Amino acid sequence: AQSVTQLGSHVSVSEGALVLLRCNYSSSVPPYLFWYVQYPNQGLQLLLKYTTGATLVKGINGFEAEFKKSETSFHLTKPSAHMSDAAEYFCAVSEGASGGGADGLTFGKGTHLIIQP
Amino acid sequence: EPEVTQTPSHQVTQMGQEVILRCVPISNHLYFYWYRQILGQKVEFLVSFYNNEISEKSEIFDDQFSVERPDGSNFTLKIRSTKLEDSAMYFCASGPSYNSPLHFGNGTRLTVT
Numbered sequence: 001a002q003s004v005t006q007l008g009s010h011v012s013v014s015e016g017a018l019v020l021l022r023c024n025y026s027s028s029v030p031p032y033l034f035w036y037v038q039y040p041n042q043g044l045q046l047l048l049k050y051t052t053g054a055t056l057v058k059g060i061n062g063f064e065a066e067f068k069k070s071e072t073s074f075h076l077t078k079p080s081a082h083m084s085d086a087a088e089y090f091c092a093v094s095e096g097a098s099g100g101g102a103d104g105l106t107f108g109k110g111t112h113l114i115i116q117p
Numbered sequence: 118e119p120e121v122t123q124t125p126s127h128q129v130t131q132m133g134q135e136v137i138l139r140c141v142p143i144s145n146h147l148y149f150y151w152y153r154q155i156l157g158q159k160v161e162f163l164v165s166f167y168n169n170e171i172s173e174k175s176e177i178f179d180d181q182f183s184v185e186r187p188d189g190s191n192f193t194l195k196i197r198s199t200k201l202e203d204s205a206m207y208f209c210a211s212g213p214s215y216n217s218p219l220h221f222g223n224g225t226r227l228t229v230t
Binding site for chain 1: 123150160161162165175208210219220221223224
């Protein structure tokens with residue numbers, strides 16, 4: 001069975017500061033990993049994904065994440081936070097060969113990112 | 118950019134009533150999904166649907182749930198006899214192929230009273 005743990009239900013950073021959202025996973029097979037963002041009253045939007053290949057993955061809006069197999073982690077970072085980054089962020093894992101979630105994504109509980117002016 | 122559209126955005130129903138949540142996936146997508154998020158909890162997979170049949174379903178997706186693609190554009194989730202614990206945000210998603218990330222709708226908030 002697969003699972004995802006997001007450390008910290010709320011993370012607060014100052015505008016311009018580094019953003020670090022933590023995600024650890026467990027999976028019995030090589031995982032496919034995703035970060036989704038949810039802005040207020042909107043659906044989930046894909047930020048980035050890791051399937052195979054390069055372990056440092058770049059996504060939209062300046063976010064990136066690094067897959068570290070030895071640490072079973074897929075932390076999300078952004079060098080400089082912007083007010084518009086305030087949202088809920090979800091890490092997700094899929095064990096399916098699809099790499100896209102056809103077999104069902106397992107989500108973490110989410111981390112609410114707060115940006116202080 | 119094409120979007121997954123869900124209606125209504127908020128539905129209130131009484132316990133025991135049937136509800137149908139509607140979704141219009143992106144037009145060239147072939148894979149369809151329902152997820153739900155109970156308030157304060159994680160987003161949970163319910164079901165995936167391809168080629169007019171269910172591909173995968175979770176333990177949550179019991180006999181009170183059903184999905185249908187009644188025409189070429191809509192994808193519906195029916196809950197036959199709603200319970201209080203069915204209150205949640207329900208997300209529809211679609212993808213163009215088996216190996217593609219999902220595109221989510223904005224969700225329908227279902228409140229069962």
